[in-house]
Amino acid sequence: xxxxxxxxxxxxxxxxxxxxxxxxxxxxxxxxxxxxxxxxxxxxxxxxxxxxxxxxxxxxxxxxxxxxxxxxxxxxxxxxxxxxxxxxxxxxxxxxxxxxxxxxxxxxxxxxxxxxxxxxxxxxxxxxxxxxxxxxxxxxxxxxxxxxxxxxxxxxxxxxxxxxxxxxxxxxxxxxxxxxxxxxxxxxxxxxxxxxxxxxxxxxxxxxxxxxxxxxxxxxxxxxxxxxxxxxxxxxxxxxxxxxxxxxxxxxxxxxx
Amino acid sequence: xxxxxxxxxxxxxxxxxxxxxxxxxxxxxxxxxxxxxxxxxxxxxxxxxxxxxxxxxxxxxxxxxxxxxxxxxxxxxxxxxxxxxxxxxxxxxxxxxxxxxxxxxxxxxxxxxxxxxxxxxxxxxxxxxxxxxxxxxxxxxxxxxxxxxxxxxxxxxxxxxxxxxxxxxxxxxxxxxxxxxxxxxxxxxxxxxxxxxxxxxxxxxxxxxxxxxxxxxxxxxxxxxxxxxxxxxxxxxxxxxxxxxxxxxxxxxxxxxxxxxxxxxxxxxxxxxxxxxxxxxx
Numbered sequence: 001x002x003x004x005x006x007x008x009x010x011x012x013x014x015x016x017x018x019x020x021x022x023x024x025x026x027x028x029x030x031x032x033x034x035x036x037x038x039x040x041x042x043x044x045x046x047x048x049x050x051x052x053x054x055x056x057x058x059x060x061x062x063x064x065x066x067x068x069x070x071x072x073x074x075x076x077x078x079x080x081x082x083x084x085x086x087x088x089x090x091x092x093x094x095x096x097x098x099x100x101x102x103x104x105x106x107x108x109x110x111x112x113x114x115x116x117x118x119x120x121x122x123x124x125x126x127x128x129x130x131x132x133x134x135x136x137x138x139x140x141x142x143x144x145x146x147x148x149x150x151x152x153x154x155x156x157x158x159x160x161x162x163x164x165x166x167x168x169x170x171x172x173x174x175x176x177x178x179x180x181x182x183x184x185x186x187x188x189x190x191x192x193x194x195x196x197x198x199x200x201x202x203x204x205x206x207x208x209x210x211x212x213x214x215x216x217x218x219x220x221x222x223x224x225x226x227x228x229x230x231x232x233x234x235x236x237x238x239x240x241x242x243x244x245x246x247x248x249x250x251x252x253x254x255x256x257x
Numbered sequence: 258x259x260x261x262x263x264x265x266x267x268x269x270x271x272x273x274x275x276x277x278x279x280x281x282x283x284x285x286x287x288x289x290x291x292x293x294x295x296x297x298x299x300x301x302x303x304x305x306x307x308x309x310x311x312x313x314x315x316x317x318x319x320x321x322x323x324x325x326x327x328x329x330x331x332x333x334x335x336x337x338x339x340x341x342x343x344x345x346x347x348x349x350x351x352x353x354x355x356x357x358x359x360x361x362x363x364x365x366x367x368x369x370x371x372x373x374x375x376x377x378x379x380x381x382x383x384x385x386x387x388x389x390x391x392x393x394x395x396x397x398x399x400x401x402x403x404x405x406x407x408x409x410x411x412x413x414x415x416x417x418x419x420x421x422x423x424x425x426x427x428x429x430x431x432x433x434x435x436x437x438x439x440x441x442x443x444x445x446x447x448x449x450x451x452x453x454x455x456x457x458x459x460x461x462x463x464x465x466x467x468x469x470x471x472x473x474x475x476x477x478x479x480x481x482x483x484x485x486x487x488x489x490x491x492x493x494x495x496x497x498x499x500x501x502x503x504x505x506x507x508x509x510x511x512x513x514x515x516x517x518x519x520x521x522x523x524x525x526x527x528x529x530x531x532x533x534x535x536x537x538x539x
Contacts, residue, residue: 049440049444051436051440068443069440069443069444070443070444070446071444071445071446073444074444075437075440075441075444077437077440077441079435079437080435080437080438080441081437081441083438083441083456083459083460084460084536085459085460085534085536085537086459086536094445094447094455095445095446095447098445098446098447098448098451098455099445099446130535130536131536132536132538146445147444147445150444150445150446152444
């Protein structure tokens with residue numbers, strides 16, 4: 001088991017955000033977490049990341065509770081995903097360098113970093129640029145390379161493609177799926193876009209606010225579709241997931257597993 | 258064309274003319290007023306003419322400083338200028354100024370640690386917030402008693418006057434670094450100090466330099482206060498000394514010289530900042 005969330009409750013100033021979330025994610029799964037804005041998706045991600053801790057309950061990643069974020073989980077946020085003061089290459093070599101205890105010099109990791117950059121569709125010329133010289137899509141490609149070079153057992157992506165235009169977004173989704181197939185990393189992908197959640201995830205978890213405003217998780221047993229699936233089938237599935245989210249209960253053929 | 262349109266885009270020439278207009282107007286107004294006063298009173302000393310000021314400045318740049326007068330007369334022009342009153346005063350002030358600015362860098366590190374490490378923040382923050390409100394000049398007599406009237410008291414005055422502001426500014430700048438960057442650092446295997454120095458400090462450093470640049474005038478202000486009260490050399494010492502003799506023909510060029518030096522330091526720091534941090538956009 002890669003991630004276990006056991007009856008996690010999160011409260012801020014007596015306001016309950018997450019209400020007893022139980023979730024188990026196997027190693028190598030690609031899990032999409034979907035839900036409307038403000039329903040607690042990012043809070044759930046921060047629990048897995050160990051940036052936040054549940055008021056009650058436990059979150060285990062690879063069998064252990066962590067006190068703060070570490071190398072177990074790679075992280076690709078929506079914004080501020082790159083260090084602005086470093087070139088693309090320095091951004092990617094940063095992790096291996098600090099892990100190896102090398103404060104200066106990146107020669108040893110240069111080739112590996114370039115390989116990851118090429119893999120995410122970037123050129124050697126891009127490696128010399130600073131993040132502000134790249135488009136949003138290119139920045140997220142670098143952020144993915146930066147996370148993957150560390151070979152994390154779990155990769156957490158928080159609305160990572162939300163700020164991208166539809167064309168770039170679709171390209172990034174395909175790239176992410178390919179990289180997941182190759183790396184075998186467990187991916188938890190938070191999005192408010194149902195289509196993205198359904199097409200990317202092998203499993204979709206919907207977060208829904210209950211009548212008291214705190215979120216509960218619905219594990220959707222959706223058939224696995226991808227970007228080349230029949231458009232009607234995809235649209236039907238998206239509508240089902242969305243209506244299920246609105247109603248707060250899974251539909252007949254979308255029973256929680 | 259309307260002067261008060263927020264989307265106005267002045268052309269290059271009008272923009273250039275406007276930016277120099279107040280300089281030109283100030284100079285013309287001064288010359289006119291000086292001319293008038295000299296016409297009424299040929300011994301006028303409050304508003305010296307340009308000729309008087311140029312002569313006085315040349316004298317300051319060539320005349321040996323008090324201590325150097327007894328020595329053998331310097332031979333070359335460079336030696337003469339180096340031993341001059343102006344150069345001696347400038348070097349004395351610059352030395353104090355540079356030591357004080359250098360002492361602000363530990364203040365930056367303290368601010369960084371206060372913002373990064375909550376226990377350090379808890380220990381220092383309230384103290385510096387209070388300390389920042391103390392009028393540094395009011396401490397001057399205490400500093401003279403504690404450290405004597407030598408260099409240390411003047412440098413301490415500057416550090417006490419400016420360091421708390423720089424510390425608090427650094428705390429704010431550090432806290433403005435997005436949380437995502439710190440979390441990202443942890444997930445990439447960086448430890449606390451690697452995050453503090455290699456991620457946060459590097460990101461805030463251009464802004465810290467800007468903050469120090471903005472505080473240069475405060476540094477100079479405290480330095481001048483110290484030099485005017487207890488010093489035997491320095492630009493402010495000279496201005497205070499000449500004030501007793503109504504030596505406005507030297508005081509005014511000295512004031513302009515100080516402004517020019519500060520402007521050059523500011524420009525140098527700004528250029529260095531851009532060179533060192535090509536990624537920085539503000």
